[in-house]
Structure formats: structure tokens, C-alpha cells
Amino acid sequence: MTKKSPKKVVLAYSGGLDTSVILKWLQTTYGCEVVTFTADLGQGEELEPARKKAELLGIKPENIFIEDLREEFVRDFVFPMFRANALYEGQYLLGTSIARPLISKKQIDIARKTGADAVAHGATGKGNDQVRFELAYYAMEPDITIIAPWREWDLTSRTKLLEFAEAHQIPIAKDKRGEAPFSVDANLLHSSSEGKVLEDPNDAAPELVYQRTIAPEDAPDKATEITIDFEKGDPVAIDGARLSPATLLAKLNELGKANGIGRLDLVENRFVGMKSRGIYETPGGTILHKAHRGIESITLDREALHLKESLMPKYAELVYYGFWFAPEREMLQALIDKSQELVTGQVRVKLYKGNVEVTGRTSPYSLYDKELVTFEEGAVAYDHRDAEGFIKLNALRLRTLAARKKKTGL
Structure with missing residues (x-):
């Protein structure tokens, strides 16, 4: 050897x-x-x-x-990743x-x-x-x-x-x-199933594969509504009751399971070069992902949010590929954590037959200003006439291109 x-x-x-x-x-x-x-x-x-x-x-x-x-798993690994809203290939909660x-x-x-x-x-x-x-x-x-x-x-x-x-x-x-008809890996965040009966991506997964969620069609006909409190981007309470990280995720898992939330049938690109099909169940994580985006929507500046969103695919890829301890992941984490300093407040969420809907959000650091967005006339710091110059400045290059096209036909 x-x-x-x-x-x-x-x-x-x-x-x-x-x-x-x-x-x-x-x-x-x-x-x-x-x-x-x-x-x-x-x-x-x-x-x-x-x-x-x-x-x-x-x-x-x-x-x-x-x-x-x-507790360490959720506090030091799951929550930092969820501050980034990380989704591998736009779907997988990792x-x-x-x-x-x-x-x-x-x-x-x-x-x-x-x-x-x-x-x-x-x-x-x-x-x-x-x-x-x-x-x-x-x-x-x-x-x-x-x-x-x-x-x-x-x-x-x-x-x-x-x-x-x-x-x-x-x-x-x-x-x-x-x-075994398929292999299973599980932890507090999710369960994943793959192989054997799941290898043909055109065959629907049998119901026996699902272990963490009931079928959405079997979920209650009445919606469940909860509130989730956030502090600096991390969830800290459900319906006003403060919980430890692992206890909070476990509670969200229960709520997600009962409402058929968190199923994903995915064909993904493995780092080693092949495609694979997996069945993922992430009930609590799916709720948390939607709720976190809800509180960010009122607390993050537009450009900060858009920059963070543009970096998310790279962050998710680093986690998926195994570069958690690499300097580039740590650098991105520092930027993400900086963005979360005022991501504090409460989100109201409705759970119904596989769906998660944010129905309300409030924060002491909200950037949402009713006076600015109202259609009613009010004492707002916005002059409609200012929009004309704003539009013309942004249209300058488009007008220049159009003039050249008109002149040259190209």
C-alpha cells in the first residue's frame, strides 16, 4: 500500500x-x-x-x-447558512x-x-x-x-x-x-433519500420514501398561522416563546410536517461530475427560509440586498462542494453577517397544504415608509417632478444607442 x-x-x-x-x-x-x-x-x-x-x-x-x-449544529452551522438564504442550484437547502x-x-x-x-x-x-x-x-x-x-x-x-x-x-x-430500497441520510435540518427505486428521474417517488412530511393533500384544510421573531438574522422565538436554536428548528419541523411542507424532488449536479436524483424533506428549514427573506425585505437596503442575493449562489456552491472552512466562505460569511446586524423583528407566516406564505412583517429597524409609497397625497419627501430628470439620466445611453441605430441602420 x-x-x-x-x-x-x-x-x-x-x-x-x-x-x-x-x-x-x-x-x-x-x-x-x-x-x-x-x-x-x-x-x-x-x-x-x-x-x-x-x-x-x-x-x-x-x-x-x-x-x-x-445545538452546536443549528447555532454554528445551520443558522449562519440560513442568514445567507443559501440554495444550491436554486432549490436545495443543503x-x-x-x-x-x-x-x-x-x-x-x-x-x-x-x-x-x-x-x-x-x-x-x-x-x-x-x-x-x-x-x-x-x-x-x-x-x-x-x-x-x-x-x-x-x-x-x-x-x-x-x-x-x-x-x-x-x-x-x-x-x-x-x-434497502433506497439510502437515507438524516439530521435535524432534513432527510435525504437516493438510490435504487429513486434512480430513474422519470419515476415518481413512492410515498414510503417520505419520512418527515405528510403529503400536502393530506394536510389539514385549515391554515396554521405562526409568528417567528428574529434577532440579527437568526430566529429566536415562535409565537413569542423564546427557544434554543435546536428546539426552535425541531418545533418548525413539527409544524412543517403537519402541513405537508418541505418536500423536494431534485436532479442535481454533484461536485464529482455526475447528476443524481434525490428526495429531500426540509420542513422547518423551508419555513425558516421564507420567514427570513420576509424580515430581510423590510430591513435591508436595496443595494445591500441585491449584492447579498448575487453572492448567494457562490456561497451555496461552497457549502455544497465542501469548502466550509475555506477563506472565501469565511469572507462571504463576514459580509453576510454584517448585513444582518439590523435584521431584527417579527414575521407572520401562514402554513397551508405544502405552502409557506408570509402574511406580515414588522421591525424596529424597518426601511418601509408608508408616507413614501402611499398613493394618497401627503407630507412626503418625494417630489414627483424629480422623476423626470432621474429617468432622462438613466435613459441617456439608451437614447445614444437609438440615435446611432437610426443613423446607421445597425
Whole structure:
């Protein structure tokens, strides 16, 4: 092998079939000590079984790390991204992408704490996640050894994974022995499903794919109306009740689920060069995105808003590609956060059968002036006659072009 053999590896470990096989494969292939790290990002699964499974596979208790990262995830990763109104390719709210830098950061922290000289992940060689994990690792620890089993081993099918598991006494739940109809990744912000029954983009996704939302047509016939309070671009309260970041997002998820909000069937362009089809559910995030744009509409200056909007696709692309810790993302974040200093106030939102509608917005820093926009005559600082000169100045180049066309016919 050309890769330097590690002595101790920190593995991003879920306790499932794939990462359990990876754990044993690392031990048998490299003869190294393995440290497991399991993150609670609000995926909705019990994590203690991962501890028991790691112990069963010979991992020392002091080398098993399980951390509740829900508050840090929402506060330090989701909310900063939502200040940017980030949408990849105009639609995707980046639920998987934004979780990877936090997992990577914690792996590197644990590697430093335990003296590990390598990290490992379970991402495949065709997906975006391998890039996201590894760019983050290198950004924090430039000389770290990275092991990506799916790019190295010959366990290229589920049958081979199961055979390896059986050969090494890795317990497999009965319901995990069959071929899964699609793969799922989930956290507090979203769930994503792809592969198998979803691979043909012309076939509608079966209803069983959806786990975080009810169908819009099954949602209540009566709208739900809520208010969301913002401070400096971040949501802080629902219906006047202040909530922690993770609790607030979880509450929005409940409201979104009950009203059939947040479904997206998307064919996207992966960073590695291929197109893929995914089913995304982001109920709370969809509400938050609309509400945030609502409070920005009255608090941001026109040119500040337009500049921010022009930078959003680049910001979203950086997050999707895995450049969270890159200087250009941090530079954009500084600009975005500067724009949010007075994005404070309350937005009223109506939720109804898959739709999110902003019905009201108020702020102590509002730039909306009723006297300026009213059609009624009033004591306003606007002289209609000023518009003539404004229009003529803006039309000057157009008039010059028209004169040339009239003269030359070109």
C-alpha cells in the first residue's frame, strides 16, 4: 500500500452495517487501534446501540465517543447558512452538506485528544461526501492520514459486505439483511433519500420514501398561522416563546410536517461530475427560509440586498462542494453577517397544504415608509417632478444607442 499505515484511526461511526464492517476492516487491514465517533445531529435514532456495538467489536470504552451536537449544529452551522438564504442550484437547502464540516471538525478534535494519526469515513467514491469530509480534515490538520475504505477495498456489493460481517462475527439485524430500497441520510435540518427505486428521474417517488412530511393533500384544510421573531438574522422565538436554536428548528419541523411542507424532488449536479436524483424533506428549514427573506425585505437596503442575493449562489456552491472552512466562505460569511446586524423583528407566516406564505412583517429597524409609497397625497419627501430628470439620466445611453441605430441602420 502506498498509504502510510496508521497506528490509531478515528472513525465516523453510526453503528450500522457499513461502518461496522469498516471498523473491523480497519482492524484487520491495518492492524490499527480504532476510535469511534458517533454524532447526534438530530437524526432521530437511538445512539446507545452504537456504543454497545463498538464495545462488542473490541473498542475500548475510552475510545468510544458519542456527542450530542444538535445545538452546536443549528447555532454554528445551520443558522449562519440560513442568514445567507443559501440554495444550491436554486432549490436545495443543503441539509446533508452542512452536517459534514461539523462531523469532520469533531473527528479532528478527537484525533488530537486521543493521539490518533488518521481519520476514516464511510462515504463512497462516487458521492460528494468524500470530498466534504476530506477537504474539512485537511483544512484543520494538513498532514492527517485519511482512510476511505470504499476507495480501497473489494467489498463492492451488499452481498460481500454481509459475507465479511458474518466471517468476522459482526451482528446484523434481520431487517438489515435485505437490500434497502433506497439510502437515507438524516439530521435535524432534513432527510435525504437516493438510490435504487429513486434512480430513474422519470419515476415518481413512492410515498414510503417520505419520512418527515405528510403529503400536502393530506394536510389539514385549515391554515396554521405562526409568528417567528428574529434577532440579527437568526430566529429566536415562535409565537413569542423564546427557544434554543435546536428546539426552535425541531418545533418548525413539527409544524412543517403537519402541513405537508418541505418536500423536494431534485436532479442535481454533484461536485464529482455526475447528476443524481434525490428526495429531500426540509420542513422547518423551508419555513425558516421564507420567514427570513420576509424580515430581510423590510430591513435591508436595496443595494445591500441585491449584492447579498448575487453572492448567494457562490456561497451555496461552497457549502455544497465542501469548502466550509475555506477563506472565501469565511469572507462571504463576514459580509453576510454584517448585513444582518439590523435584521431584527417579527414575521407572520401562514402554513397551508405544502405552502409557506408570509402574511406580515414588522421591525424596529424597518426601511418601509408608508408616507413614501402611499398613493394618497401627503407630507412626503418625494417630489414627483424629480422623476423626470432621474429617468432622462438613466435613459441617456439608451437614447445614444437609438440615435446611432437610426443613423446607421445597425
